[in-house]
Amino acid sequence: MSAADVSVLQRPHDRLRRRRAVNRGMEALAWLAAALAVLTLGIVVWSVASRGASALSFDFLTKPMAPIGFVSPHQGLVNAFIGTFILVGLATLMALPFGILIAIYVNEYAPKSIRNVVTLTLDVLAGVPAIVIGFFVYGLIVVAHGQSAYAGAFALAVLMLPLVGRSTMEVLALVPDSLREAALGVGAPRWRTTLGVVLPQTIGGVLTGAVLAVARVAGETAPLLFTCSLVGIGTTWDPSKPVMSVPLAIYELTDSPEPADHARAWAAALVLLIFILVVSLTARWLATRSRRKIAQATR
Amino acid sequence: MSQTGEEAVSESSTIEQAVRVETKRQPLPPRERLEQIFDIQDLTAIYGSKPALKNVSMEVYKNLVTAIIGPSGCGKSTFIRCFNRMNDLVPGFRQTGTIRYRGQDIGGKEIDPVAVRRVIGMVFQRPNPFPKSIYDNVAWGLRVLGMKDNMSDRVERALTQAALWDEVRDRLKSSALGLSGGQQQRLCIARAIAVEPDVVLMDEPASALDPIATQKIEQLLHELKNEYSFVIVTHNMQQAARVADMTAFFSISRGGEGERWGELIEYDETEKIFTAPSDKRTEDYVTGRFG
Numbered sequence: 245m246s247a248a249d250v251s252v253l254q255r256p257h258d259r260l261r262r263r264r265a266v267n268r269g270m271e272a273l274a275w276l277a278a279a280l281a282v283l284t285l286g287i288v289v290w291s292v293a294s295r296g297a298s299a300l301s302f303d304f305l306t307k308p309m310a311p312i313g314f315v316s317p318h319q320g321l322v323n324a325f326i327g328t329f330i331l332v333g334l335a336t337l338m339a340l341p342f343g344i345l346i347a348i349y350v351n352e353y354a355p356k357s358i359r360n361v362v363t364l365t366l367d368v369l370a371g372v373p374a375i376v377i378g379f380f381v382y383g384l385i386v387v388a389h390g391q392s393a394y395a396g397a398f399a400l401a402v403l404m405l406p407l408v409g410r411s412t413m414e415v416l417a418l419v420p421d422s423l424r425e426a427a428l429g430v431g432a433p434r435w436r437t438t439l440g441v442v443l444p445q446t447i448g449g450v451l452t453g454a455v456l457a458v459a460r461v462a463g464e465t466a467p468l469l470f471t472c473s474l475v476g477i478g479t480t481w482d483p484s485k486p487v488m489s490v491p492l493a494i495y496e497l498t499d500s501p502e503p504a505d506h507a508r509a510w511a512a513a514l515v516l517l518i519f520i521l522v523v524s525l526t527a528r529w530l531a532t533r534s535r536r537k538i539a540q541a542t543r
Numbered sequence: 544m545s546q547t548g549e550e551a552v553s554e555s556s557t558i559e560q561a562v563r564v565e566t567k568r569q570p571l572p573p574r575e576r577l578e579q580i581f582d583i584q585d586l587t588a589i590y591g592s593k594p595a596l597k598n599v600s601m602e603v604y605k606n607l608v609t610a611i612i613g614p615s616g617c618g619k620s621t622f623i624r625c626f627n628r629m630n631d632l633v634p635g636f637r638q639t640g641t642i643r644y645r646g647q648d649i650g651g652k653e654i655d656p657v658a659v660r661r662v663i664g665m666v667f668q669r670p671n672p673f674p675k676s677i678y679d680n681v682a683w684g685l686r687v688l689g690m691k692d693n694m695s696d697r698v699e700r701a702l703t704q705a706a707l708w709d710e711v712r713d714r715l716k717s718s719a720l721g722l723s724g725g726q727q728q729r730l731c732i733a734r735a736i737a738v739e740p741d742v743v744l745m746d747e748p749a750s751a752l753d754p755i756a757t758q759k760i761e762q763l764l765h766e767l768k769n770e771y772s773f774v775i776v777t778h779n780m781q782q783a784a785r786v787a788d789m790t791a792f793f794s795i796s797r798g799g800e801g802e803r804w805g806e807l808i809e810y811d812e813t814e815k816i817f818t819a820p821s822d823k824r825t826e827d828y829v830t831g832r833f834g
Binding site: 356421422424427441444 | 658672674688
């Protein structure tokens, strides 16, 4: 470019002006899309909080449910909270070890062809509708053994498995090969390398994945409809019997003709929402921590 | 930190003063009287369908520092990684020919690569300490190999041999990642020699380090070669000239259809390689006309 061309810098010509307009328009659209996402969450949280907060009380958190349609000011949802705790706890116990083992096999041992097949399988499994998984577990367990918290937890575990497996695979892939080489180079066998050097690097990431999966399945209703829904109103800790759960309670309470039950459904939704929010924030915090740790190791 | 070898070479006239290492090289006894630890015959290494190395034959001798020099892409790293089966980790890698370690062919399927790596240790190009404490970095290998007696003595001995003990004795429990690059690399050397290997392979161990740290590593080689045998890959010729007893020069050969592979051009005493090479290509390389 010759010296005379500097005039271009001062006088914006048409092409440049149009380009700027397009740029501004696109930026506005992107901003709008982002704002809509935040707004949607805001509306959901607001509507749930404004309607549920009034029904939230100490009794609500500590007393069991009354029968649907049976109004008592001193009833709560503690049986549903305990039930969800049992279901999600059992599901995590089932899905976490399997998910981690799958990820270790795929990332550390499997040849590329098998790796691709397993990865695809997990992705497809993650996309299977929850109701289908519920129905599958119904055929597998419930038909022969009846409903139970075990059956419900198993259905939730099938949902969790791909989430845990994929997130663990992702953090394992972040661990630099130089660390594996370092361990193998001193004569360590493969399993020692994986357990002693690779896996400790990923604990934060694995936990993040687990925690996010917990948040996801804690709100699932569909897999429980066939597997863990025929529940009485009493509180039970026995996983061989069906247990009440928060999403199921919301589902049933909204069916009630009684307005007080609707308020309790909103309150239950609020508790679930707060739980998921807290859990997601914990996951974020864990993820940042583990990324920092891995970054340190790669430096 | 990321100073490349080429820069190091071009600046060598100024750096040389600072990093000069005493190299009172004693003349080597005739080769027949040296003890062979590796005998490589017709080694060809292939990634997928691309040959990285063709028909390399040479011997490596005990208690010497053997340097592998040559331009980028001549297969130096591939070659040294054949010595401890590190290439097994690369999908699609295969090799033909034989590598005998003290008479035993170690390239075969029936040989356990983990057992090979226990006697043939390795130090890598970039310092790669474990994200553990300084002590645990050295002790981990000992634990894995079941050398659990006198653990702290062994750790101290390895760190002393790697000339790191005085710098870290007061903070053995702190993270190895807090050390400088040069210290980290010496820690990696300590980790490698703690398990008492027979041979230590070094893949450009100083290429990521500054001149002072480089000098320390080179000094280490001089001090430790009575106990171990070293094979060191470097693309810094001055480094080879300073530390090595024997030097092998590798170069890139080209065939039809854009094929290219690494080949051993000349292998001799370091003195001879740098002062009176018998191959024109070696001479071009060491005098800086090529590469």
